[in-house]
Amino acid sequence: MKKDIQIPKVEGVEVAVIYEYNDLYKTDDWNVYIINKKSVDLEMLVIVSQGFSNTKTTSLLRKKLEKLPANSFAKIELIQPELFKLNNRFQVTFFEGNTLYEKTFLFKSNTIKEGVLRMIPELNKRGVLAN
Numbered sequence: 001m002k003k004d005i006q007i008p009k010v011e012g013v014e015v016a017v018i019y020e021y022n023d024l025y026k027t028d029d030w031n032v033y034i035i036n037k038k039s040v041d042l043e044m045l046v047i048v049s050q051g052f053s054n055t056k057t058t059s060l061l062r063k064k065l066e067k068l069p070a071n072s073f074a075k076i077e078l079i080q081p082e083l084f085k086l087n088n089r090f091q092v093t094f095f096e097g098n099t100l101y102e103k104t105f106l107f108k109s110n111t112i113k114e115g116v117l118r119m120i121p122e123l124n125k126r127g128v129l130a131n
Contacts (some may be wrong), residue, residue, distance in 0.1 A: 010103035012038040015090045016120050017079060017112050018127035030112070032076040034068065034092065035122045042068040045094040047076055051086035053109065058083065068094070073123055084112045090130065105130035 014035040022029045032049070036042050045065040051058040063076050079088070088107040093100065107130050117126040 008099055008101055010092075010101050012036070013042070013092065013094075013101075013103065014122075015076075015092065015105040015130040016123070016127045017107060017130075018120065018123060018125045019114065019117055020125055030079045030081060032079050032090070033073050033123060033127075034065075034076055035073045035120075036068045036070060037122065038096070039070050040096060041070050042094045042096055045092065047093075048091045049077065049089065051083045051088050053086050056086060058086070071122075079112075085109055088112075107131075 014037065016033050016035060018031050018033055020029060020031060021027075034045070034047065043066065045068055047063045047065075049061045049063075061077060065074055068074055076090075084107075087109050090105040091102070092105065093102045095101070107128065112128050116128055118128070119125075120127045120129065
């Protein structure tokens with residue numbers, strides 16, 4: 001029975017933490033984005049995020065997007081630099097057509113920092129991609 005279950009592999013979807021200037025508050029902020037590199041729309045996206053370590057766990061944050069168009073991106077949330085010392089997990093679930101997909105993206109502790117930023121072409125901004 002269990003061997004008959006097909007779990008589709010997620011490709012063409014990324015989660016990135018971007019370091020960018022906030023014009024409204026005149027600050028440099030860290031924001032989390034989801035990127036759809038696919039040529040099809042993604043529907044009913046649910047993103048659940050949480051920071052954790054051996055001794056600490058943050059509360060769960062949930063974000064729902066009705067649709068993420070093909071070859072586009074969306075801002076998920078602002079992330080505070082104090083959370084970078086924790087592992088930060090983003091569980092992404094979505095429909096592509098009639099198929100349900102799920103993938104967990106992870107930023108390991110202390111891997112988000114200015115020294116490792118690289119250009120993310122889809123956003124034309126500097127950031128870090130999740131594993």
